[in-house]
Amino acid sequence: MSTSTVGHAVDERTYAAYSRPLWWRVVMTREFAMIVLLGVVYLWATGNVASFDGPLALYYLFLDIAPILMIALPMTLIIITGEIDLSVASTMGLSSVLVGIFHADLGLSIPAAAVCALAIGTACGALNGVLVGYVGLPSLAVTIGSLALFRGIAGGLLGTEAITDYPEQWTDLAKERLFGPVEGGYSGGWLGPVTEPASYPLVLVPIVVLAVVFGVLLHATSFGRGIYEIGLNEQAAKFSGVDVARTKLLLFAIAGAVSAFAGVYYTLRFGSARGDNAEFLELQVIAAVLLGGVSIFGGRGALPGVLAGVLLIGIVSSALRLEDVSSNVINIVIGVLLVLSVISTSLLAWISGLRVARTKSDHPTKGNQR
């Protein structure tokens, strides 16, 4: 994984790139392209899709993509190290089932049940982390195993039953609007124009907090630099003092914790704990992260692009659903978007390589045909 990345990474850091002004380097990135694309698609949808500009559209959109937004944050960090975590949705399903069982069968309050589920989710993630970081197994194999393992435990605990009895105050909280619905209109204040009722669900608050924490962690700490170093060249990272095993353990444990939190939210939002909750959500998370410009080979990517990627997938599927497009076609569109975005990066790297070879510029010729 990391060997094929090196050539590209060096390319990424040539001085030519840094000879441009800062604003130019910010604007000419994959992340910025995603954000612009997101804006364009949003404006297009607002103008062309009936009822996309309605007060409910953004509210439901954020409710729907909230779990993906949450889990995409740690997933980005994991993929930047060159690893992957396929077990997140299973951890989510397990946490959902655990909240139900702790609450209904053991009589714990919802917060207590949620804390227990979070602890177990963290342990699930830590198990992945130990196997990947300290034992040194490939994360693809480990997390395919734990995907089946955690899902199996979730299914085994509840069978085909569902636990659907939760206090209303908690299920309402999961769907609460920021500042609550206000009779006869709502002043959006700094959040935007006056809409009624408020378009932003409360769940955005923990998401924004998490996004800021992960953003700072990845982009402004030495731990975050270590994450990129591991993805670029694990050996070099080790020699330059990055504790690779500990970093991976931490990242997987955090992913487990965030997935468990998403599971609690999911349970309360749908008022239903089932063993098959959130099945296949891991694929949507990984798709969004890759669409957001994170390299599957590790070492490259940034959080703003990922957030834009998640929002883009959310807006596209919401707009298409509003146009009565069937779920199969929506999957096809998202799939094509993803493949195009991945192809475009590789294809252009290749074209650019040809051009460099032809003009014999200062760059050494690179194959870059992946």
Added chain:
Amino acid sequence: MKFQSRRVAVLTAVTLLAGMGLTACGGDDDGGSGGGGGSAEITLLPKNLGNPYFDASRTGAEKAAGEFDGEVTEVGPDQAAPDAQVSYINTAAQQGVGALVVSANDPTAICDALNEARDAGVKVVTFDSDTDPECRDVFVNQADAQGIAKAQVDLIAEQIGDKGKVAILSAAANATNQNAWIKLMEEEIAANHPNIELVDTVYGDDDDQKSFDETAALLSRYSDLAGIISPTTVGIAAAARYLSTSEQKGKVALTGLGTPDQMRAYIKDGTVTSFALWNPEDLGYLAAYTAEALINDDITGEEGDTFEAGELGEYTVGADGGVLLGEPFVFDETNIDDFNF
């Protein structure tokens, strides 16, 4: 780098936008149905798509819509999961359709979403599988539980000479419909069939292979089993498939709820004598007329409201906002070729 990154940005944007543009063209063709509002615009949300049973309901709903000049749009998830239905309910709320006709995958999980849709002015009709009564306006019931339970017990009693051991092969252990029917079947057997003994209830989870395996297990566990009742279309077909190739073919009676297409071969080869079901096409037809009556404020879902449902005649809303389609229909050798669903 400088060329590459800009080109990446531009080409990505262009290709993605082209993709969006193309899908937009595709979407606009049928987008007209989403915008109108007011008229009898009905969104049909079955448990899942690609299910012949719900395909028949859609045929009925479309036929009804043709008669009262409404429009039926069918949407739905690929898998019968409750959370998957929620986003379609949300979408219908945003579109402001006239009515949502839904078969619930879970009686409570989609409740809040349905109530939000009702707050947005959408009338909610459940059919086939109900939600909690406070989450919808009217439930179009395929046959009351009492009638379904009695029909199946009567069929098995007739086939086994009203005495012997009987087992039930159900769907999932938490399936709303099946559990209600099983309870009533137990009561009906206890009250009117003293010589029939209900020995076991097993769950095939509406999964063909699991139902098949559970049938095999039942037959080996109870060597003197006289009959099996399977109140689910997947279960009865799997049980019939097992019986038709086993030694017990013709000796162990099988009945329950099945669809004619799935059961035709087993009726013809003598594995199954008769089974029951309602007509899902009529069910969809009645659900669409109920939705139209709600949209036009002909009914509100109060007990005692009456409305006309085309060729099915007049219907009255019963207790808890229920509308009853009628008695279950019995399929046997004489009539099975008249049906195609």
